[in-house]
Amino acid sequence: MKKYISTLALAAVAWMNTSCEDYLSEQMITGVSAGSFYTTAAGFESAVNATYSETKFFYGPERGFSMTVFGTDVHTNGADGSHKMLNLYDGGLNPAQSFVRDTWRDFYRGINQANATINRSQNIPGLSEQHKNLRLAEVRFLRALYYFNLVRFYGDIHLTLEETQGVEITANRTPAAQVYSEAIIPDLQFAIANLPNSQSDYGRATKPAAEFLLAKVYMTRAYQSYGQGNADAQEADRLMSSVINNYNFSLLADITALWDINNQRNAEIIWSIQNNKAQVDERIDGQGHRGHLYFLMEYDVLPGMARDTENGRPWKRFRPTPFHLGLWNRAIDSRYDKTYKHAWISNNAGNIPRWTAQDAAAGHIPSNLVGERKFVVGDTAVFIPGPGKDAEWTAERKARTRYLVITDDVYDERWYPTLNKWIDPTRPNRQHEMGQRDHPLMRLADAYLIRAEARIMLGNTTGAAEDINVIRRRAAWPGMESQMEITPAQATLDFLLDERGRELDGEGHRWFDLVRTKKLVERVRLHNVEAGPNIQEFHILRPIPLEQIDRTDGGYPQNCGYPGANC
Template identity: 45%
Template sequence: MKIKIIILLIFTGYLSSCNNLLEEEMHSQLTDNFINTAAGLESAVVAAYQPLRQYYGVERGMTTTVFGTDIYTYGSDGSFKFFNDYSSQLDARNTYSQEIWNNFYIGINTCNAIITRGPTVTDVATETRNTRIGEAKFLRAHHYFILVQTFGPIHLSLQETTGVQTESSRSDIKEVYKVIVTDLEDAIANLPATTSTYGRATKAAAEHLLARVLLTRATSTAAEANDYERAAILAKNVINNYNFALLPDIFQVFAQNNEQNSEIIFAAQYINSPIYNGDGPNNASRFFLMEYDVQPGMKRDLPNGTPWKRFRPTNYLLNQVYQDRVNDVRYEKFFKHVFYANNEASIPKVNGVPQYTLGDTAIWLPGVELPASVVSQKPYQVITPSKYTAKLYPSLRKFEDALRADNQANGVRDFPMMRLAETYLIAAEALMYSGNPAEAVKYINTLRQRSARIGTTPEETLLHQQAMDITEAQLNIDFILEERARELVGEMFRWFDLVRTHKLVERVKLYNPDAAANIKEIHTLRPIPQDQIDRTTSEFAQNPGY
């Protein structure tokens, strides 16, 4: 790769008895030998986490994983709609593919330096040194996993690069997955079960990631015979042998100031500082919002958020995935249904009398059609499904961020990369494919029952819980994909899920009319960045069709 990488220039600092990975002391003067010290090793490991903050909750990462699927299409704004409609603009010169490629390879090179040099660092306890190397292997595995899913065969480098490299080649995905799996096995062996510094990788995070990797590899040309069995064992171990637990109220998983809850296994960390967040502040709160701020009685504010109108739910997501709203509360909890008046100047008046006052309902999205006679009686704006547009639609609430400094400030919330609900879904899918459907159903039903509506009596609650249960006859990959959509909507899984299950083209054609005309099998991979091809002296082939 002709990418000049000087690792120590991107190190962000080392930990100084902190409780949070981002609370570290900065170092501006670094030398090549610094990494060979205990402080330098700490700095290098912290730097290796940086690509997470350039991907999760960031527009480049969310654009390439959220829309262009069966459950999300584009809203009215944004310059990268071609990732949804698969037009000719989705080519090798698009900047998001380039940035994802560059950011993760820089992170990989940081990890390579740690793994190569770490064993020679002597002024640190052996256990600490092994843990830091384990973190580097966890992160290198993660970075390669994103790249191989996104681009297919990629350049595989396990040695530190300190200068310009013009020779590179594409390794078969079998070799890439072999490195990923081995790195995660080593990480599991060396990482602690818990860590006093929140945000660092743990044994459970490595087991969860390995389960996800094996589930993905199982449907690829790199598949090995026991991938499903191993994925099931790992997922069950995370569920049963650590202190994680599903929260009784699903929305509390995403409640602000509750990010460090019992369901979160691992998260990309953010802090209210551009120095630490780099070029990837968590702006997930902005991307799913409808244009509420120009509606009668409304203006933009911190609690409601900044509406960038990037991602709009498809009819399939709203009408089929969330069809059951009697027993299942996830649509109710995950989407915003009411906006309360905050702009007295724009409240509608009739004969000079305001139709409502500050704090009253200004906008209601009931989620169903209503008779005109009912709508006409409401003093506020009612947006039923027939009135949805590219600007007005149900807004996902998972990433709401009211603690930004002002309306223009970047987000400060952590982004959940791994949570226990996904672990249940991994276990269920792996068990189904390994010939244990009865056990798979138990994991599905446990997860679904958590989101059962609480009734006015215990008997009513029990009826809702029973209605959430499925049988073995209902269990198949299409049901699991719908359940993953119901539970993990917006969490940057969907494009990968459809690709690994070989359902992307089929489901996009069925459920995303904005993308149906253009999508082809070539779109199950993104184009290799043209800069990578142009700057390599040896042949570096482009993905087919680009």
């Protein structure tokens, strides 16, 4: 990798507040050399905090969602946005694609910040060895996360554990196996050995978060030819068992509470990326969480509706595939009803439709209603029955109904079922893009499902079914718990992936899940009409950014299948 980002440049934008809750309080550091900056305990703390910053550019903004939600079996593209190539797998997904470039660039920037912090941590006055190791464990946790994302997206990559200073125009292409064995796994083992079970600054890395991440690392490597198969799966099982059994995490009784914006720090969250409302409202934090923008249909042009903060600003990026909508049995499973929006309440008197003479002539209304408004502000204006309910709405019934009913026969890129997990009605105005939600990267339900996946690989389908049933019983409507349970014979990898689609819908795991289990191409071809015709086997990796190739002396090898590859 050409090392054109200096440590001083990174230090110049270090996040200075030692509390992770407020680490977006920025202070410019100018006129200070990198060497002197890292020689004080306060400078070291700021360097550690700066290492967290790259999480903010991926988890919550459009780029992170686009790289992990698009191009899967459960989501396809909506009407708007400039990055549909990540769903379509067409010629636009190439080495010049900006999200592919920026993901590479930002994670390496975070890695360089981590390397600098680690390399310069010796002989700092006033810094105890115990506290230093705690903070270095945080940094190594983050470096492992950044390398894990890079190796999952790009395969063999540049590996360095040393700080970059100045400009360097050479780079290596280290096999993924070596990145795991020399960087990711040792970093997380160090983190587990030195991190506490919890931290007073909510959002800092912890021991269970490191165990969770290492379990997912082992589970990912287990499928690879260079991995250790069952041995890796056994480690994933062991580590997730520790997360599940050895701390105070618990599943919330009702999944609705999990997505309550006033309940973000709850017993199910193992580790989340933090946002601060005051800072996103005042635009001090230029990122914030923007998930509230991307999954919404274009409700604000429909009869009786106008855009408002409660319903959100609809950017129409991601819409569920028909396959995804068919995953829920709504008679027994509450998750669709609790995480998708069904009704929009009229907030705009200026565009409420009126009954017409044609309505009366067709027998839909009595003639005395001709010219009357169909509803008033505060009534239902738009309703989506959703999967399993559309057949109840005949054309005749819809014509007699006061409000607009959108059924699956008219779903398109503008109007479709809307995931409401990320809705943020606390934004200061209806146009504000930055939201205050945290991004729960690790939660207990995922721990159960990863352990179930490990147990499926190990042939322990009884244990896998038990884990899956823990999640399914929580998801059941009251009294339907037994109907939601599966048998060991049903605990297959495909069922597990379906269950992950139901439980972790829209949370930024799906592309990784399908690549990890070697199901991406198969499932996209089966279930994503827009992506299926174009996806090829080489799409399990993203292209190496053109910027990296151009800035490396002698070039940098491209991933097979993409322009410039020599395969």
